[in-house]
Amino acid sequence: EAGVVQSPRYKIIEKKQPVAFWCNPISGHNTLYWYLQNLGQGPELLIRYENEEAVDDSQLPKDRFSAERLKGVDSTLKIQPAELGDSAVYLCASKKAVEDTEAFFGQGTRLTVV
């Protein structure tokens, strides 16, 4: 069974440019998370989806960040425009259901804004 797939693995962009990250969760997993991980810190939740519904986006900076999961399967996280402080690793994770114990993580996208 394939794990959580994220692309690209690495992205370097200039500030003020837009950027998008893609995540394909494990097949059949209804719950999908996007996390932000700054260097030397633990992941912080940006948004959680149950199927196609964003049920927790309280930590998502909505002035520049947006996310979608239109068909309740794969998801895209976008930043427009990117700022220097957005340089971080963006992790995607999925679970079959919210009450399940284990969430499976992708390898992340490392974003560098120059």
Place this chain on the structure above:
Amino acid sequence: AQKITQTQPGMFVQEKEAVTLDCTYDTSDPSYGLFWYKQPSSGEMIFLIYQGSYDQQNATEGRYSLNFQKARKSANLVISASQLGDSAMYFCAMREGQNFNKFYFGSGTKLNVKP
């Protein structure tokens, strides 16, 4: 207040020795769950072990065990017989809230296993 506190930024352990990674948590919910994840240099978070707040016994998974002390609000990870491949970042995490919809990570501990 921090929800999850990991006070050891870095730890060294000799191969084949046991090591304990500390974690304390803060919650007022009676029902919560505690996790440990391993993050190697490749970047993905690998689930290691889970302890529910109502579980009477400490969780164990192979060489990993969770020393759960509810009154002290601590959930330390014990790795027995360390291997070189155990060198990685280790994160303690907690879920709480209605339908367990809140999930928090600590700042992590970098474990280095010496040959």
